[in-house]
Amino acid sequence: MSSVAEIVIEVIAEKMGVPKEDVKPEAHLVNDLNVDSLDQADIVMELEEKFDMSVSEEEAAKIRTVGDIIKYIEQHKS
């Protein structure tokens, strides 16, 4: 597992109070992990900080699954 995936999963698990095993790349943020819009904002802000990057609201709105986040960060991180 790449370190990006590890960090993303750790952040989501911590924010949502769920075991890391439940935060699989295919997990849907809303349907599987009960992430609401504020949770998502919180998660994105923390990841922006951790990876020193900026995610536009437009891009953030396209995120559906844990894998979407991992992929986005892998493609855009500096």
Add this chain to the structure above:
Amino acid sequence: MSGRALEGQTAIVTGASRGIGRCVAIRLAEAGACVVAVARSEDCLQNLESEIRASGGCAEVRTLDVRDTDAFAELAKDVFEKRGRLDILVNNAGIARDGLLARMSEESWDAVIETNLKGCFNGCRAAARWMIRQRSGSIVNISSVAGVAGNAGQANYCASKAGVIGLTKSLARELGGRNIRVNAVAPGFIRTDMTRGVTEEFEKEFCGRIALGRFGEVDDAANVVVFLAGPNAGYITGQVVCVDGGLVI
């Protein structure tokens, strides 16, 4: 309010060098909060810091132009990281550039909107980030009865203060689920540097329109701000409390 209702809490107050903001900073410190007092220049802030510390309170002063989005974000981050919490934000910094709209310069319009409304947005955004993470917090924005009722010669000021009310209500809805309350205080005519210089004739005429028949003092407004900021107002959010002696009823 019980003696030290805000013990252990951290508060940021903008526009803290004078008037209502200064009084709010002192009262929050008296209630036990550690106060980060913010203003554009350090001139009057040092006095405030020593005054609060002399009476056993906790205060730190910082210079900040509330119009600077990034600087406000940095300040909130720094406060959160240093103190481990950010419980209260009072967006009080404000200016007035009065004049009839027909003769109002674009510069006067922009200056007032930038400080009063965008400054409030900058503060809310900077603090919300940490309060969401913390899952608690209380924001009090200083509006004005002029924003509720309008006032001839103050279209820019009234628009900015009405904007603060819309911002307050929207943010209360956005953040309620995270136990973050957002309220506004709308002072009427309070004796401060901003309202100094009115003639005796104006005061007499104006007091006739105020149910309680007098101008307010900074404490009248600050007491309500401290109440809304603290746990005794735990079930109040999205509200605008007019502190105007009954000017607008």
